Amino acid sequence: MLPYKQIELSLQVAVRAVLPDADVSSVLVRPCDPKFGDYQCNALMALAKARKLNPRQLATDVLAKLEVSAVCETPEIAGAGFLNFRLKNSVIVQALEAALGGAALFIDQATSPKTVVIDFSSPNVAKPMHVGHIRSTGIGDALQRTLRLLGHRVISDNHIGDWGTQFGKLLLGWRQILDREALGRDAISELERLYKVINAECDADPARLESAKAELVKLQAGDAENVAIWKEMIALSQQQFDTIYGRLGVKFDFALGESFYNPWLGAVVADLLTRGVARVSEGAVGVFSDGSLPPKEDPFLVSRDGEWVADPGLVRKSDGGFNYLTTDLATIDYRLKTWAPAEIIYVVDDRQSGHFKKLFLTFARWKNAEAKTTRLVHAGFGKILGDDGKPFKTRSGDTVKLADLLDEAEERALKIVSEKSPEMPAIQRREIARVIGLGAVKYADLLPNRQSDYIFNWDKMLALQGNTAPYLQYAYARIKSIFRKAEAAEAPGHPPSAIILAAPEELALARHLLNFGLTLEAVADELRPNYLCNYLFELAGKFTAFYENCPVLKAGDAAARESRLALCDLTARVLRQGLATLGIETVEQM
Ligand code: ARG
Numbered sequence: 001m002l003p004y005k006q007i008e009l010s011l012q013v014a015v016r017a018v019l020p021d022a023d024v025s026s027v028l029v030r031p032c033d034p035k036f037g038d039y040q041c042n043a044l045m046a047l048a049k050a051r052k053l054n055p056r057q058l059a060t061d062v063l064a065k066l067e068v069s070a071v072c073e074t075p076e077i078a079g080a081g082f083l084n085f086r087l088k089n090s091v092i093v094q095a096l097e098a099a100l101g102g103a104a105l106f107i108d109q110a111t112s113p114k115t116v117v118i119d120f121s122s123p124n125v126a127k128p129m130h131v132g133h134i135r136s137t138g139i140g141d142a143l144q145r146t147l148r149l150l151g152h153r154v155i156s157d158n159h160i161g162d163w164g165t166q167f168g169k170l171l172l173g174w175r176q177i178l179d180r181e182a183l184g185r186d187a188i189s190e191l192e193r194l195y196k197v198i199n200a201e202c203d204a205d206p207a208r209l210e211s212a213k214a215e216l217v218k219l220q221a222g223d224a225e226n227v228a229i230w231k232e233m234i235a236l237s238q239q240q241f242d243t244i245y246g247r248l249g250v251k252f253d254f255a256l257g258e259s260f261y262n263p264w265l266g267a268v269v270a271d272l273l274t275r276g277v278a279r280v281s282e283g284a285v286g287v288f289s290d291g292s293l294p295p296k297e298d299p300f301l302v303s304r305d306g307e308w309v310a311d312p313g314l315v316r317k318s319d320g321g322f323n324y325l326t327t328d329l330a331t332i333d334y335r336l337k338t339w340a341p342a343e344i345i346y347v348v349d350d351r352q353s354g355h356f357k358k359l360f361l362t363f364a365r366w367k368n369a370e371a372k373t374t375r376l377v378h379a380g381f382g383k384i385l386g387d388d389g390k391p392f393k394t395r396s397g398d399t400v401k402l403a404d405l406l407d408e409a410e411e412r413a414l415k416i417v418s419e420k421s422p423e424m425p426a427i428q429r430r431e432i433a434r435v436i437g438l439g440a441v442k443y444a445d446l447l448p449n450r451q452s453d454y455i456f457n458w459d460k461m462l463a464l465q466g467n468t469a470p471y472l473q474y475a476y477a478r479i480k481s482i483f484r485k486a487e488a489a490e491a492p493g494h495p496p497s498a499i500i501l502a503a504p505e506e507l508a509l510a511r512h513l514l515n516f517g518l519t520l521e522a523v524a525d526e527l528r529p530n531y532l533c534n535y536l537f538e539l540a541g542k543f544t545a546f547y548e549n550c551p552v553l554k555a556g557d558a559a560a561r562e563s564r565l566a567l568c569d570l571t572a573r574v575l576r577q578g579l580a581t582l583g584i585e586t587v588e589q590m
Helices: 003-018 043-051 055-065 089-100 133-149 166-177 180-185 187-204 206-220 224-248 258-274 324-339 350-366 368-373 402-420 426-446 458-462 469-489 504-514 516-526 530-549 558-581
Strands: 039-041 076-078 082-085 115-119 153-157 278-281 284-287 301-304 307-310 313-316 343-349 375-381
Touching: 003 039, 003 055, 003 089, 043 055, 043 082, 055 076, 055 082, 089 504, 089 558, 115 133, 115 324, 133 153, 133 224, 133 343, 133 375, 133 402, 133 426, 133 516, 133 558, 153 324, 166 187, 166 206, 166 224, 180 187, 187 206, 187 224, 206 224, 224 402, 224 426, 258 278, 258 284, 258 313, 258 324, 258 350, 284 350, 313 324, 313 350, 324 350, 343 350, 350 368, 350 375, 402 426, 402 458, 426 458, 426 469, 426 530, 469 530, 469 558, 504 516, 504 530, 504 558, 516 530, 516 558, 530 558
Parallel strands: 115 153, 115 343, 343 375
Antiparallel strands: 039 082, 076 082, 278 284, 284 313, 301 307
16 A cells, blocks of 8 residues: 555544544545645644634644554644644655556555546537547546546546437438538538538528428438438548547547437436426426526526526427437436446536536436436536637638647657657657657647636647656656666666665655655546646656756666666656556657
8 A cells, every 4th residue: 555545544543533423535645845744634624623623633633543653754733733744765665666566656546446437529420520629538538547547447438419400401411412522532521511501501591491400300200311311421420530539549438429319308308397397488398497506506597687587408499309408318317327327527618517507407306316326527628729819720710620730730740850860760750750749739738727728839839848748758768768778788687676765856756756646546536637747747857856966877886776777767657657647658769
């Protein structure tokens, strides 16, 4: 068990001894400013506050019962009632040696794994994936990798938009103006063209709109020909999505599109009506405010001219069609029945936060018991902006297609690699450029707090200096080159196994290495991959300080050299595993 886990468990035992009724699950430690120690626990203050106890007194009482002398120096009470812990050097050494000996890389697997469904990427059929899809796809993938690494059971599900009124127009276009050749060349572009043309015609001519609606009605009624065309549109889109997922290295366990839930939608609405969760209004069926929330927090109300008016969540339109919300309700029901998850995470644009608030509240009113045992979370994210602070567009003002963006990333990276290493064979340069280019785009997207908008900037994300993927990939490759040199200098000996921590830079690096798993846990708890980005950036910084101050290959004696090589090795492994958890590859040489 890692030292911080041992501290946590001992703390929980001590808190229970002092406060037998306390819920100790919040009694955790977090890394802290090295000035104060390695870890800090601030949970006692909340426990004291809830019981109207003096927090410093509670901290004193807990300390009296606390037995952590095996792992730390004497803990200290600080400030209003924090506890600070400083690990014994021998414990740090032991943990590093265990990792060298093949133990998991500073990760303690979850003792009670949970089942989590992650709903992410979810593009719409017949539309190209655009730059915005990098957000849901990258964040969702980083979360699934993190949770899996921690030992949880993850079910990733791509909730593809394969149903909806747009298919009326698409079907009409397919039947009347389809260019087969263009379809063969680039199916999604051709589908996009069909939609644009017919949509414009429908806007201008009500008769066209009626024809499109007629096609939709036929599809909904199961007309064989329309169903076949619709299926072909899905298959063609899926091929392009899969190409992009292949490039990005993203895998899903399921891709149950919206249409998968069609058979249940009628029953969902009927049940909502029977239970009084929804009601008929102007021919449609909707969910309305039940008055239990203050208007400001109530998603079923909007303010208009200073007054709160109803903003229902529609589940059936007046023409009998169903809504996005209906499908999402059926989807939760299906997921609960199929996988019994403890949590469903939706990685979706913050612009849909109103939808998810309505969804979660409706679900709680519909299936109260289930809602209590399943946490539904909207992990929202902000926009990608151009240099002008407006949504990122191409020079001609179109949305940026994801495939084009990835091509450009690789091209730009190739230029940089070719300038740096013109002597390298072209095939190797291209592979390095692929890894750097894709890594740069993914990392730049994961680095900001996910709810913030960020400015897309090629030069910044591809820079070899600063908090970027290329910087981390380079740090990794540089460590690998140390090993290449070490091997060239002598016959490879046994792998290093004994650690000596003498210089302050060695200690700082070692302490940081130990916190890899703890960082992953923070990522999983708050659904924030940026914590891992920052951890890795700090790791690379601490490694640089170590490398500049502690000679490795030229170390004075063999033992120091061994130990330093071992620190290099562990750093490289954590960098590689950390980047992989963000969905980013590494190369051995750059
Ligand atoms: N296809 C939707 C869109 O592009 C996103 C779906 C997100 N997932 C969900 N269960 N609603 O806006």
